[in-house]
Amino acid sequence: MVPSPNPETIHVVDDEASIRTSLARMLRARGFTVRVHDSAASFFESVDVASPGCAILDCKMPGCSGLEVQDRLVQAGDGWQVIFLTGRADVPQSVQAMKHGAVDFLLKPALPATLVEAVKRAVERLAALRVRREELSEIARRVEALTPREGQVLSHVIAGRLNKQIADQLGTAEKTVKIQRAQVMRKMGVQSVAELVRVTEKLGIKPA
Numbered sequence: 772m773v774p775s776p777n778p779e780t781i782h783v784v785d786d787e788a789s790i791r792t793s794l795a796r797m798l799r800a801r802g803f804t805v806r807v808h809d810s811a812a813s814f815f816e817s818v819d820v821a822s823p824g825c826a827i828l829d830c831k832m833p834g835c836s837g838l839e840v841q842d843r844l845v846q847a848g849d850g851w852q853v854i855f856l857t858g859r860a861d862v863p864q865s866v867q868a869m870k871h872g873a874v875d876f877l878l879k880p881a882l883p884a885t886l887v888e889a890v891k892r893a894v895e896r897l898a899a900l901r902v903r904r905e906e907l908s909e910i911a912r913r914v915e916a917l918t919p920r921e922g923q924v925l926s927h928v929i930a931g932r933l934n935k936q937i938a939d940q941l942g943t944a945e946k947t948v949k950i951q952r953a954q955v956m957r958k959m960g961v962q963s964v965a966e967l968v969r970v971t972e973k974l975g976i977k978p979a
Contacts, residue, residue, distance in 0.1 A: 779894045782818060784808045784840065785829040785856070790879070794827065794856075797883050803890065811835035815843070823850020823900065825893045827886075830857035830864055838867060845871050850900055852893035856881060910974050913959050921958070923979070924951045929968050930978030940979070 781803050783794045791807040798805045808814035811832060818824070820843065828837035837855055844851035855868050855876045865876040874896065875889040917925060920941075927937040934952060938945040961967045 779825055779897060780804045780806055781890060781893075782806050782808060782814060782824060782826040784811060784814045784826060784832070784837070786810060786832045787829070790829070790856075794886075798887070798890065801887055811837075811840045814840065820844055820847040820851070823848060823852070823897060825852045825854075825890065825897060827854045827856055827890070830855055830861070831859070838864060841868060841871055841873065850897065852896050854886070854889045854893060856886070907974060910959075910970055914971075914974065914976070916958050917955060921951050921955050924948060925955045925959070925967070925971070926976070926979035928952060928955065928964060929971050929976070931964075932979075 781798055783791055783798075783805060785791050785794070785807075786809055788809070791809065795805045795807050806817075808817065811834060814826070826840070826844070828840055830837040837857070841851075841853050841855075844853065853868070853871075853873045855865070855873055856879055857864075857876070858879045868876050874893045877886060877889065914922070914925075923941060924937060927940060932940070934948045935945050937952075938948045941948070956962070956967065959967055959970060961970060
């Protein structure tokens with residue numbers, strides 16, 4: 772059976788050639804796209820860390836350890852999904868790795884099924900993150916389409932104020948607020964105030 776292709780690239784960073792080769796072969800056989808790197812330096816030279824991805828890191832590597840690589844990825848943003856694969860268990864290291872959001876901390880040689888499950892979780896996390904970012908981008912686009920006055924009306928609507936109260940606050944006619952309120956709902960693509968509140972909360976918009 773031909774494995775279904777996976778759009779995510781899995782970056783394997785390990786200074787042992789045999790480990791890189793075996794991991795790459797195993798993951799590719801299961802439909803993953805894989806790139807291998809023999810050091811942290813080569814990884815950073817060939818990858819744009821500003822674009823989140825998935826990485827399998829060895830803890831012990833010359834020059835820059837796996838934990839240091841993770842630190843740099845965390846500093847670049849919250850998108851990178853990291854799996855540690857190390858030859859020796861170290862509780863403080865594993866605790867640090869997991870605190871910084873590692874998907875898993877595995878010992879070599881990890882069972883293929885265990886590693887594949889970790890990779891699947893990493894890919895799922897990354898996909899969910901991208902969906903959320905796309906959603907926030909779309910909400911921001913809708914907010915930007917509002918006029919300054921509609922933006923003011925929005926902030927009062929999500930505060931739970933009635934049209935008359937908003938009109939008093941803005942010094943305008945209630946009929947005008949009613950029209951502007953309808954425009955806000957249409958441009959934001961929502962059907963109710965509750966839905967508008969949920970949408971704006973995702974973007975961190977505060978009530979007036």
